[in-house]
Amino acid sequence: MFDYRQLAALNAILEEGSFEKAAKKLFITQSAVSQRLRQLEDSLGQTLVVRGTPLTATVSGQRLLKHYKQVSLLENELDTELKNQNSEDFTSLTIGLNADSIGTWFFGAVKSFAEENKILLELKVDDQEQTHHLLRTGEVLGCISGSPLAVQGCRCIPLGQMIYQPLASPDFVKHYAPRGLTKDNASNTPVAVFNRKDPLQHRYLENKFGITDFPHHLIPACDGFVDALVKGFAYGLIPNQQGQPYIDSGDLVSIDPDHKIPAPLYWHIWNLHTDMMKGLTKALVSEAKRVLTPLPDC
Numbered sequence: 001m002f003d004y005r006q007l008a009a010l011n012a013i014l015e016e017g018s019f020e021k022a023a024k025k026l027f028i029t030q031s032a033v034s035q036r037l038r039q040l041e042d043s044l045g046q047t048l049v050v051r052g053t054p055l056t057a058t059v060s061g062q063r064l065l066k067h068y069k070q071v072s073l074l075e076n077e078l079d080t081e082l083k084n085q086n087s088e089d090f091t092s093l094t095i096g097l098n099a100d101s102i103g104t105w106f107f108g109a110v111k112s113f114a115e116e117n118k119i120l121l122e123l124k125v126d127d128q129e130q131t132h133h134l135l136r137t138g139e140v141l142g143c144i145s146g147s148p149l150a151v152q153g154c155r156c157i158p159l160g161q162m163i164y165q166p167l168a169s170p171d172f173v174k175h176y177a178p179r180g181l182t183k184d185n186a187s188n189t190p191v192a193v194f195n196r197k198d199p200l201q202h203r204y205l206e207n208k209f210g211i212t213d214f215p216h217h218l219i220p221a222c223d224g225f226v227d228a229l230v231k232g233f234a235y236g237l238i239p240n241q242q243g244q245p246y247i248d249s250g251d252l253v254s255i256d257p258d259h260k261i262p263a264p265l266y267w268h269i270w271n272l273h274t275d276m277m278k279g280l281t282k283a284l285v286s287e288a289k290r291v292l293t294p295l296p297d298c
Helices: 004-016 019-026 030-044 059-082 099-104 106-117 132-136 170-176 200-209 222-230 240-249 275-291
Strands: 091-097 119-125 142-145 154-168 191-193 216-218 236-239 261-270
Touching: 004 019, 004 030, 004 059, 019 030, 059 091, 091 275, 099 106, 099 119, 099 154, 099 222, 099 240, 106 119, 106 275, 132 142, 132 261, 142 275, 154 170, 154 240, 154 275, 191 200, 191 222, 191 236, 200 236, 200 261, 222 236, 222 240, 236 240, 261 275
Parallel strands: 091 119, 091 142, 191 216
Antiparallel strands: 142 261, 154 236, 154 261
């Protein structure tokens, strides 16, 4: 039988990234946090946290973290069912997803669900190619990912695909690629890249032109990313849901007309058949069906 105060300490340490912040979150002393972790490690006979910068979980630590979050979710749901419906208690859900989903359709999908179930969201943002590891390590209960491969103990549900276009301001296109993007000018045309983990732009240029080296800005902000394109700093790949209003207004045009890049999205979630998990999944799938392009095989 686990001591769930010790597991709570492990969870706080890994979520907050330090013993000091974990102590503040749990309203106990830093030495008490260290003691609880040490007792947990001693009882299991193995290290659970790698003491580095930042603090990270070992494989065993990841398994315990996932277990703790699953049990907490089940307890919260049971507690909600047993308590009076007028209870003011909230339930926190940790979800991993890509920035473009946050910037376009995600909040519309979960708004009613969150309000009706008194949900507080903790969102961990990464590229759609990278969110998978957040689920695998137990950091999130579900994630929106570009991978169709289910993590062990989880379900994978197709959502649809976001369609990207390479967009830029009309003046930028006129200056750098008046006849469109070609192999000759692509290697000298500035590109906006969301972050170093984002492979979409690199994959596009390599697949179409065989180019792996090109000038680029790193702009890890959804609104700032689009603003940089409108102001003529670079061109970049923008999903239709975000780019269409700018195309309609004439602020952005395609630098590579008619070329579109599909990015499939899948919802991965722990294999816990609770009402809350079912409700969250239903909300995401319903909105995705409405706003995303269907996957070819769906």
